[in-house]
Amino acid sequence: MTASRERTAVPFSEIRDRLGERHAPAEVALAELEADPNPVLRRLREESPVAVCTELEALLALRWADVQTVVSTAESFRSDQPDSYLTRFVGPNMLHSEGQEHRAARSAMLPAFRAADPRMPAEVAGRYAELRESYADGTPCDLAAEFCVPLVARATIDLLGCEDTVTPAQMDRWAPLVSEGAFDFREFGTPRDDVDGVRAEILAMVAEYVAGRRRARPDTVLGCLAKASSSRDETRRMVEFMIIGADAGPREGLSTVLACVLTADGEMRRRLAASPALRQSFVDEALRWESPIGGITREARVGTELSGVAIEAGTRVIGVLPSANRDPRRWPDGDSFVPDRGDRAHLSFGAGAHGCIGAALSRRLADAMVLAVASDPAVRPYAVPEYRGWWYRGPSAVLASWN
Numbered sequence: 001m002t003a004s005r006e007r008t009a010v011p012f013s014e015i016r017d018r019l020g021e022r023h024a025p026a027e028v029a030l031a032e033l034e035a036d037p038n039p040v041l042r043r044l045r046e047e048s049p050v051a052v053c054t055e056l057e058a059l060l061a062l063r064w065a066d067v068q069t070v071v072s073t074a075e076s077f078r079s080d081q082p083d084s085y086l087t088r089f090v091g092p093n094m095l096h097s098e099g100q101e102h103r104a105a106r107s108a109m110l111p112a113f114r115a116a117d118p119r120m121p122a123e124v125a126g127r128y129a130e131l132r133e134s135y136a137d138g139t140p141c142d143l144a145a146e147f148c149v150p151l152v153a154r155a156t157i158d159l160l161g162c163e164d165t166v167t168p169a170q171m172d173r174w175a176p177l178v179s180e181g182a183f184d185f186r187e188f189g190t191p192r193d194d195v196d197g198v199r200a201e202i203l204a205m206v207a208e209y210v211a212g213r214r215r216a217r218p219d220t221v222l223g224c225l226a227k228a229s230s231s232r233d234e235t236r237r238m239v240e241f242m243i244i245g246a247d248a249g250p251r252e253g254l255s256t257v258l259a260c261v262l263t264a265d266g267e268m269r270r271r272l273a274a275s276p277a278l279r280q281s282f283v284d285e286a287l288r289w290e291s292p293i294g295g296i297t298r299e300a301r302v303g304t305e306l307s308g309v310a311i312e313a314g315t316r317v318i319g320v321l322p323s324a325n326r327d328p329r330r331w332p333d334g335d336s337f338v339p340d341r342g343d344r345a346h347l348s349f350g351a352g353a354h355g356c357i358g359a360a361l362s363r364r365l366a367d368a369m370v371l372a373v374a375s376d377p378a379v380r381p382y383a384v385p386e387y388r389g390w391w392y393r394g395p396s397a398v399l400a401s402w403n
Helices: 011-025 031-036 037-047 064-072 087-092 101-116 120-134 145-161 167-181 194-208 219-227 234-260 266-274 276-289 359-374
Strands: 050-053 058-061 297-299 304-306 307-311 316-320 379-381 401-402
Touching: 011 307, 031 037, 058 064, 064 297, 064 304, 064 316, 087 167, 087 234, 087 304, 101 219, 101 234, 101 359, 120 145, 120 359, 145 167, 145 219, 145 234, 145 276, 167 194, 167 234, 194 219, 194 234, 219 234, 234 276, 234 359, 266 276, 266 359, 276 359
Parallel strands: 058 316
Antiparallel strands: 050 058, 297 316, 304 307, 379 401
């Protein structure tokens, strides 16, 4: 079903005021969430299952069942949002499209995500060995910055198919800036020379492939776009979208996984090294426990309800993933990290037709990283990881030492 492009003309302030007349929802500020979201979300889930965030001009759905409804029920909540932060920055994109348009774009990209890179385990093991040797004197190494980030950059380049033109150092510089440009909630739309410069570099790289001066492997994003005869602007939009999607979520999520395995006891590490099934459970439990992405944005297609709260058609609603992933209605002892919980059906990869297309790739990379760290009895945590952020959340550093 292709959604109508009509939108409500009612300002959010009026929607908020009418909602307040009926339900008295709690207000939450971005600063509260950015400081430490989990205590705030725990309180709100019980006091006000649908909260208001005026800075985002959105309602926040907080309970598991409501977030599931928001992110995966197309009949009630639409994905195509021309005024979303992502669409205003990148342009039309796969995340905020629907129906045949979304299915066609996703289908065109699937070959790139299904092509397993046989070099990945060896690259992960090799990078870990390099770090172990470089820091053999006991100096602390930040595994987030020096193990996770370069490997994510390498995987992003392989996925896009631009290994002939882009280095991991370039991708490491590009990705955070493009992500910041798309989701800088406080300063969105403010000109930034650093972001604009990176986007110009990306466009120049894209032009090489669209003009045929470079050719990407067919099982890559650029190869798939070439097969579809995509224009330069269509290719640029998809590449920027893929860079954003492959940047902060995987970077923060994989850093969290590394922090969890590094701080696990010796017995758990031995079990992880020996058991692929336990590694799968461990990875998904880490992603549930500290969700790397704060929310998924939808718009109410029709008047509906969430936990008894009436939602007007046209209202922007954010399904808050870290809240759903710890909701005790779904997750017993949800605030605790349980390595062998075995329940992998969290929402950190989204759900429904728009579930993360890169979920399997992220899990493969995480498995290889966990195996490398868990197999090394000499590695030790140098400091307790501290988590920061909300929309993108992960440890500020994962400090390890070898001795």
